[in-house]
Amino acid sequence: MALLGGLVTLLTLGVWLYGLFDVLTTPDDECRGMPKLLWIIVVALFFVVGALAWFLLGRPRARVGGAATPAPPGLGGVLPNPSERPRPQPPRGPDDDPDFLKDLDRRLRGDE
Numbered sequence: 253m254a255l256l257g258g259l260v261t262l263l264t265l266g267v268w269l270y271g272l273f274d275v276l277t278t279p280d281d282e283c284r285g286m287p288k289l290l291w292i293i294v295v296a297l298f299f300v301v302g303a304l305a306w307f308l309l310g311r312p313r314a315r316v317g318g319a320a321t322p323a324p325p326g327l328g329g330v331l332p333n334p335s336e337r338p339r340p341q342p343p344r345g346p347d348d349d350p351d352f353l354k355d356l357d358r359r360l361r362g363d364e
Contacts, residue, residue, distance in 0.1 A: 271303025282312040292354050
């Protein structure tokens with residue numbers, strides 16, 4: 253029974269610390285509902301209930317892909333479009349390199 257109590261305590265502490273650090277690392281202009289300083293106070297004083305309130309009511313909403321959309325009031329600017337980011341090119345194998353293939357063909361024919 254003591255083990256269960258210890259696990260519940262660790263889980264509670266983990267949720268509270270994660271909520272507190274999440275509030276602290278969120279930019280001021282992205283907090284919903286209340287100013288960031290008030291969210292810090294709520295999460296610090298009301299422990300898990302404050303952290304759950306932050307997750308449900310204060311945390312910024314996830315940004316959705318697609319076309320660039322106007323930011324909600326107070327955020328200013330336009331949210332970036334993830335599809336416009338440059339994509340890394342996959343590695344090119346030697347069989348995709350035209351110069352390598354020409355050289356290989358020349359070597360196979362014995363034209364060196």
